[in-house]
Amino acid sequence: MQKELTAIQKDILDFLIDQIKGKGIPPTLADVAKHFGYKNRATVQQHFQAIEKKGYIRKSPKLSRGIELTLEDKYFVPRPILGEVAAGNPLTIYPDAIDTVKLPTIAKMPQDSFLLRVKGDSLKDAYIFSGDIVIVNPNLEPKNGQIVVAILNDAAVVKRFYKKRSEIELASENPEYKTIVIDKKYPSFKIVGIVVGIYRSMEKRAG
Numbered sequence: 212m213q214k215e216l217t218a219i220q221k222d223i224l225d226f227l228i229d230q231i232k233g234k235g236i237p238p239t240l241a242d243v244a245k246h247f248g249y250k251n252r253a254t255v256q257q258h259f260q261a262i263e264k265k266g267y268i269r270k271s272p273k274l275s276r277g278i279e280l281t282l283e284d285k286y287f288v289p290r291p292i293l294g295e296v297a298a299g300n301p302l303t304i305y306p307d308a309i310d311t312v313k314l315p316t317i318a319k320m321p322q323d324s325f326l327l328r329v330k331g332d333s334l335k336d337a338y339i340f341s342g343d344i345v346i347v348n349p350n351l352e353p354k355n356g357q358i359v360v361a362i363l364n365d366a367a368v369v370k371r372f373y374k375k376r377s378e379i380e381l382a383s384e385n386p387e388y389k390t391i392v393i394d395k396k397y398p399s400f401k402i403v404g405i406v407v408g409i410y411r412s413m414e415k416r417a418g
Contacts, residue, residue, distance in 0.1 A: 215265075216262065216265060216267070217261075219247075219258065220258055220261060220262050220265075222247070223243060223247070223255075223258050223259075223262065224262055224267055224268070226238070226243065226246055226247075227243075227268065227278060227280070228280065230242070231278075231280060234322075236276055237276045237277075237278035237279075238276070238278075239276055240252040240255045240256060240259075243255045259278070266281060267280070267281060268280055268281060269281050290311060290312055290320070290326055291310075291311055291325075291326065292310040292311060292312055292326045292327065292328050292344065295327065295328045295329070295330045295367075296327040296328070296329060296330070296345065296360050296367040296368065296369045310328070312326065312344050312410065320346060321346075321348045321350070321407060322350070323348070323349055323350055324346055324347060324348045324349070324404070324407065325346075325347055325349070325404075326344050326345070326346060326347070326410075327344070327345050327347055327360060327367070327369075328342065328343070328344055328345075329341055329342065329343045329344070329345055329369060330342075332385060333370070333383035333384065333385045333387075333388040334358070334369065334370075334371075334383060334384045334385065335384065335385050336384035336385055337358065337371070337384035338409075339358070339369070339384075339406075339409060340411070342411075343409050343410070343411050344409070344410040344411070345358075345360070345369060345406045345408070345409055345410075346406065346407050346408035346409070346410070347360050347403065347404040347405065347406055347407070348404050348405050348407045349403060349404035350404075351404070351405040351407075353372045353374075353402055353405055354372075355372065355373050355374055356371060356372070356373070357371070357372050357405055357406075358370070358371050358372070358405070358406040359371075359372040359381075359402055359403070359404070359405055359406065360402075360403040360404050360405075360406065361381060361400065361401065361402050361403060362399075362400065362401045362403055363381075363391070363393070363399065363400050364399045364400075365399065367403065368381060368391070369406065370382055370383060370391065371383070371384065372402070374395075377394065377395055378392055378393065378394060378395060379392075379393050379394075379395055379400070380392050381393070
């Protein structure tokens with residue numbers, strides 16, 4: 212059974228989760244010591260032992276990177292929401308985080324990916340609703356039929372992407388909204404990234 216972590220234990224666990232989820236491998240004692248400014252690795256080892264006793268990790272003493280997350284589906288990590296993206300009329304992406312959301316650690320966050328909150332109902336038939344959080348990967352090339360986040364005339368939209376011979380179509384999943392058609396060379400258009408995941412708080416939707 213998990214016990215409550217101290218503030219520093221939670222910070223170290225968050226760092227472990229970020230490293231494991233972001234890089235695919237856990238950090239070494241030296242990595243953690245350097246990140247938190249500890250001169251003695253034994254201090255890190257003590258924190259690891261306390262976190263392990265509280266049920267959040269499992270450590271193999273024979274491996275320098277032998278750390279495994281446990282009960283990770285029940286652990287939530289705060290992530291910044293960088294702005295709102297319109298499923299309807301375009302909205303602005305803000306330069307700084309406008310909010311945070313606690314995502315479960317099982318939610319995959321690819322490297323460099325970021326979160327945006329959806330506003331509007333033009334993708335409701337794709338089961339993306341107003342208030343949902345979308346995980347956006349900026350490192351993928353869009354393919355026809357994928358849901359993308361794009362900047363159009365300095366505003367952000369989330370739509371289904373289709374590339375034609377000389378045009379790009381940004382389609383809704385709601386018959387009340389018309390498809391946006393733009394020229395491929397239109398200077399005020401840019402794909403920001405591909406939507407690779409959706410997170411919805413059932414508690415908020417129920418409220």
